[in-house]
Amino acid sequence: MVALFGARNVRRVLDLGCGAGRHVIYLAQKGYEVYGLDSSAEGLKMAGELLAETNLTAELASASMYKPLPYPDSFFDALVCTKALNHGAIESIRRAIREMERVLKPGGILFLVVTEDEEAMVVAGRLGTGTTGFFIFGSLFLQRVRLYWSIRVLVDSSKSL
8 A cells, every 4th residue: 555655646645434543653654644534532542642652643533434524625645444434324335435535636546445244355446536446345345335436447356365
């Protein structure tokens, strides 16, 4: 992920559903301008403590990913969301996806991990905005996503997993 970010001149990254800050810390250590958003006050507290302990900085926000995100349009070069999106109802997930597309710059990078079953797939694709996405999905979630998110599949490594 970081190699791709470097190759694409990524500077500003959102970790959506950041929890205790694992990716926030990692990306801040790599020198990115990092934002973390989560609805868990406890998770954000832990992330803040880890940032302080490691003398790193990131902008942390308490909000739901299923509501309008508190960022301007086309604000982020990349967005990371790991094992968080699938916790909402389908309509909430649809809203969250629209918000991800809104806050990502055209041609930005989306790294989305959703596992729902043991038949996980890695799929690279492009969203309607030209955003490159790298998705790790359970097969059931992928079937649902294709119903409302126009992913043109570029690479499907499901057969190699």
